[in-house]
Amino acid sequence: MKSSTLLDSAIFQLTPTRTRCDLIIIANERKEKVASGLLTPFLAHLKTAQDQIAKGGYSILLETEAGSDATWFTKGTVERFVRFVSTPEILERVYTIESEILQIDEAIAIQGNNDIEPSAVEDHQAKPVVSEGNKPIPDTNEGKAIVLYKPGTHYSEANGSTAQEGNSRVQLLKVLETRKTVLQREQGMAFARAVAASFDIDHMAPLVSFAECFGASRLMDACLRFMDLWKRKHETGQWLEIEAAEAMSTQSDFSTMDASGIMLSSVANKLNESCSEMASENIGKTSIDTTTVWLWRGHYYKKFSWGKR
Numbered sequence: 001m002k003s004s005t006l007l008d009s010a011i012f013q014l015t016p017t018r019t020r021c022d023l024i025i026i027a028n029e030r031k032e033k034v035a036s037g038l039l040t041p042f043l044a045h046l047k048t049a050q051d052q053i054a055k056g057g058y059s060i061l062l063e064t065e066a067g068s069d070a071t072w073f074t075k076g077t078v079e080r081f082v083r084f085v086s087t088p089e090i091l092e093r094v095y096t097i098e099s100e101i102l103q104i105d106e107a108i109a110i111q112g113n114n115d116i117e118p119s120a121v122e123d124h125q126a127k128p129v130v131s132e133g134n135k136p137i138p139d140t141n142e143g144k145a146i147v148l149y150k151p152g153t154h155y156s157e158a159n160g161s162t163a164q165e166g167n168s169r170v171q172l173l174k175v176l177e178t179r180k181t182v183l184q185r186e187q188g189m190a191f192a193r194a195v196a197a198s199f200d201i202d203h204m205a206p207l208v209s210f211a212e213c214f215g216a217s218r219l220m221d222a223c224l225r226f227m228d229l230w231k232r233k234h235e236t237g238q239w240l241e242i243e244a245a246e247a248m249s250t251q252s253d254f255s256t257m258d259a260s261g262i263m264l265s266s267v268a269n270k271l272n273e274s275c276s277e278m279a280s281e282n283i284g285k286t287s288i289d290t291t292t293v294w295l296w297r298g299h300y301y302k303k304f305s306w307g308k309r
Helices: 040-045 047-053 075-086 089-126 140-149 151-196 201-214 217-235 244-249 265-282
Strands: 009-014 020-027 030-038 059-062 262-264 290-296 301-307
Touching: 020 075, 030 040, 030 075, 040 047, 040 075, 047 059, 047 201, 075 089, 075 201, 075 217, 075 262, 089 151, 089 217, 201 217
Parallel strands: none
Antiparallel strands: 009 020, 009 059, 020 030, 030 262, 290 301
């Protein structure tokens, strides 16, 4: 099926132990398996699945109301949902980074205010008190300082302390600005990775509709925040454009099959094709005694080895 194919329904077919499942989509009486893996992650993300599994049985049905114009219920939407269940960080990372950026902005603003306050105090201390007749008289506190604290020595020590504090603030501001720049680039990479994984802005609305229909609250929250942040970054001119290829080349956070134990069938098929091609190239080469590949077999990888012993 094409990614844009409208679906009649989707079914989680459970194993006898009800711990694993195959996700099968149905359109015009055609069936296609789109994912396999552990059931628990899907239950954590789908209220509809939780309600149905509580009633028993060995299947969970996802379908829209009869007669509804569910143009969002496509193969592509279901595959993107599976990707999110497998790796929520693919969407959530962009706004977890944003929270760090906002904290740094707040720290920079505080340091900026601290720079202003000492100047105001120094101006106030330097200004003499003026009496009637425009005759300046010393401030009473200043007079006490002259008698008690030897103002010459005290003044130089205070100046030295102020200079050190000023240098420390400047260094701190530089560190904060550098960290902010790094985070902004990291956020740009996170946006690019999301787009490369098919989570671009045009696909957010169908995912929100899917989340509303089947009770995927975490997916909905992630999509809404992603859209809001994408819009704000473009409107304020803070958008950092990064090519998807560059983002994926440095990607280390998301593996083909992670701890969720879920794999898309399309990914498994590509992996099998890649392994088969590699094996074909190695057959007959005398420089390689034994060739070993791992092929995906539904719920597990199977090791195949051949060659000279």
